[in-house]
Amino acid sequence: MRNEREPFSVEDADDSTGFLLWQVTAIWQRAIAAALRPHDFTQVQYALLASLLWMSGREEWITQTMLARHAKLDMMMTSQVLRAMETKGLVERRAHPTDTRAKVLMLTESGAERIRKAIPEVEKADAEFFQAVCSQRREFHASLRALIEQAKDPK
Template sequence: MSLTPDDSPGFLLWRTTLRWQRAVTAALEPFDLTHVQFVLLACAWWLNRQGGRPNQLSVARQAGTDVKMASQVLRKLEDKGLLVRETDPADTRAKLLRVTERGRELIERAVTEVERTDAAFFAAAPDRPSLVSTLRALAEEERR
């Protein structure tokens, strides 16, 4: 039996991911955010909304990104005035993150646009709850 690319879940996921990333990148362009900047700012914002002062490590873990790369991107977000990185008094090596008012306003608008983009992109999925459940299970494998 010979498999074609259209029979390979990995290849299909790759192509789907590229299409989705292009759509999200286009949606984020008016906000002057890259996709990774959006994800890290959204994670920091979400963790702030939960009442916490996350550090760079917890935001990187939440996003599933490399800590060193996250640190560089978070520094860029700080340069843009979207968040503040402050030394953690309990651990001077760690940086606590607080999304600024400007960052909050921007990320709330960007999240709305990305959610709209997601809804349009995944509208073709015949059983969205099943798709979300499958993606959640696959994403959780990484955390184990």
Template sequence: MVAHPDESPGFLLWHVTLRWQREIVAALAPLDLTHVQFVLLATAWWMNSHGESPNQLSLARRAGTDVKMTSQVLRRLEDKGLLGREVDPADTRAKLLRTTDEGAELARRAIGVVEAADAAFFGATPDLSTLQALMRPLADRPLADP
């Protein structure tokens, strides 16, 4: 049993995550992107630039986001002219996602902004490679069904 909340890894992770999210939100605000919009736009751009044309489900899986929420955010990105959807010739019920030229440019800029925010936030971490090694197995675990 943990004697004090500050000794709980989950509680500490919660606080670090909140602080990090605030930094990312502030960094993305001048680009008129929410954090989730950034994650989905950047992931779609990355997949497109690596020869993939994801649909909503494959993008949500790659990004680790809820499929229904992903749909809502993708509509917003499409309304902003950052993302386009095309009917998948292999499955007419599915739409393939492609970043527009404007979306690709914004994704590249936003990635730079987020990387700078990450560097500033995690720069005080004495051994970042150890932190990454500790987090990777946790991040790669499959999510439990609700």
């Protein structure tokens, strides 16, 4: 029974889905940060660079908006991080061939080389971290996709 002094709907924090997700995310982020440290990437930089590499094999032109949507990142954060990575020589922005308002994003040779070296380390960290649920991988991924699909993307 809830009272005003105890507003929680669960008696044990381990029964709170949101808190469990928070804990899992915090632990996973530490593992990924450790894998990225030797490559001098933040997790956001990694997400954008890896997404850009992946999308480059599937799209002729990739805009900042397309990249932000793919990575599920805020547009302003994406812009700021891309600007910093452009300064570091990891990405280039070029004029879009058909849309004068948009810029096309491309990995530089250095950016492509560095992200290709980081990806196996992150995938190894992911495999180790998610080992406990690997036998339910399809179901786990389906649950994660359902959460993503139901989320309202602020535009």
